[in-house]
Amino acid sequence: MALNYVWVSFFLLTFIVALIKLIGGDTEVFQHIVNSLFESAANGATISLGLIGMMTFALGIMKIGERGGMINIFAKAVGPFFNRLFPEIPKNHPALGSILMNFSANALGLDNAATPLGLKAMKELQELNPEKETASNAQIMFIVLNASSLTLLPISIMAYRQEAGALQPSDVFLPILIATFFSTLAALILVAIYQKINLFQKTILLYLGGLVLAIGGMLYYFSILSQDEISIISKVVGNFVLFGLFVSFIVLALFKRINVYDAFIEGAKEGFDVAVKIIPYLVAILVGIAVFRASGTMDYLVDGITYLISAAGMDTSFVEALPVAFMKPLSGSGARGLMVELMATKGADDFASKVACVIQGSTETTFYVLAVYFGSVAIKKTRHALPCALLAELVGVVAAIIVSYIFFG
Numbered sequence: 001m002a003l004n005y006v007w008v009s010f011f012l013l014t015f016i017v018a019l020i021k022l023i024g025g026d027t028e029v030f031q032h033i034v035n036s037l038f039e040s041a042a043n044g045a046t047i048s049l050g051l052i053g054m055m056t057f058a059l060g061i062m063k064i065g066e067r068g069g070m071i072n073i074f075a076k077a078v079g080p081f082f083n084r085l086f087p088e089i090p091k092n093h094p095a096l097g098s099i100l101m102n103f104s105a106n107a108l109g110l111d112n113a114a115t116p117l118g119l120k121a122m123k124e125l126q127e128l129n130p131e132k133e134t135a136s137n138a139q140i141m142f143i144v145l146n147a148s149s150l151t152l153l154p155i156s157i158m159a160y161r162q163e164a165g166a167l168q169p170s171d172v173f174l175p176i177l178i179a180t181f182f183s184t185l186a187a188l189i190l191v192a193i194y195q196k197i198n199l200f201q202k203t204i205l206l207y208l209g210g211l212v213l214a215i216g217g218m219l220y221y222f223s224i225l226s227q228d229e230i231s232i233i234s235k236v237v238g239n240f241v242l243f244g245l246f247v248s249f250i251v252l253a254l255f256k257r258i259n260v261y262d263a264f265i266e267g268a269k270e271g272f273d274v275a276v277k278i279i280p281y282l283v284a285i286l287v288g289i290a291v292f293r294a295s296g297t298m299d300y301l302v303d304g305i306t307y308l309i310s311a312a313g314m315d316t317s318f319v320e321a322l323p324v325a326f327m328k329p330l331s332g333s334g335a336r337g338l339m340v341e342l343m344a345t346k347g348a349d350d351f352a353s354k355v356a357c358v359i360q361g362s363t364e365t366t367f368y369v370l371a372v373y374f375g376s377v378a379i380k381k382t383r384h385a386l387p388c389a390l391l392a393e394l395v396g397v398v399a400a401i402i403v404s405y406i407f408f409g
Helices: 002-023 029-068 070-085 094-107 111-128 137-147 155-163 169-195 202-223 227-255 260-277 279-294 297-311 319-327 332-346 351-362 366-376 385-408
Strands: none
Touching: 002 029, 002 279, 002 297, 029 070, 029 094, 029 111, 029 227, 029 260, 029 279, 070 094, 070 202, 070 227, 094 111, 094 137, 111 137, 111 260, 111 366, 137 169, 137 366, 137 385, 155 169, 155 332, 155 351, 169 202, 169 351, 169 385, 227 260, 260 366, 279 297, 279 366, 297 319, 319 332, 319 351, 319 385, 332 351, 351 385, 366 385
């Protein structure tokens, strides 16, 4: 229902703003909007079809993991923690392993692998869902945590900064990790409040404490490395871990005398179906975003916030980075383009450019994630997923701005 209101709002606001522009003499505004609408519809279908190959491979590998028992091993490893965050999921259920795989791929910055693994987890959670058109608590917890963007290795951001001529491309590394940690923590707390989950249970605190220590250790280790060292280590570790996991699936399945090839083919067939199924949901959200951008409504929103901040006597140095913050929940590529454009205009080492990079690295494309993941299992009633995800994203943006002032102000 929340996505319905947002989607309708995109079109109504766009029509009002465009009508004002037309009255003001902009005779091409509606043509621009319609062109963007058709272009985004085509892009939605292209993106969905582009997922077929990766989805086919990933779900084939996951089927081998299921048959061989490796997913069950993962489920047992995180069981004590996930059983308290996802009380609806039976102990040692394969969905727990799929969720862990998705989170791990996201943390390592392996987006291409994370999406099909996440869609696999959603399918398994849907099998446990008694109301097929309404998001379950477990699905909401999974999606909101997924949308909180806990990324430990923001290599792409540092690569863009290096290309833009930054003196120290990796200087945003620590700020991004801190900001994304706060957004993920906010996501966990918000969903726990909605679902009445006690986060002060001993098991949850132990796991979270271990995670904090692990992240803190990584922060310290990477803080003493150069940009080139960080880039090499992240690429080697991330891809080594991912490929190593795939090989371990196959080896364990062979050890248990599973027909690995047949298992892969069975899972791969599911990948095609999932990729095709999400097309209408993805097209819908991309079309809404496109008309919202094309009308100039985003520009008016930024100008209004700039005026309010200036009127309040606050520092406005970060305001030029706000378009990235507003665009990121709607379009990852759009936000990335705004970030690159800002660095090209102001310079990579300008304060606003650094804030934009931290925001880009610590927030997620919320509407895209919800559309794709819920669409893959035909969920229509998303309940508290959208407000929790957007609030967590807001926390991430605020944290990114504050941390940027601490590090670069």
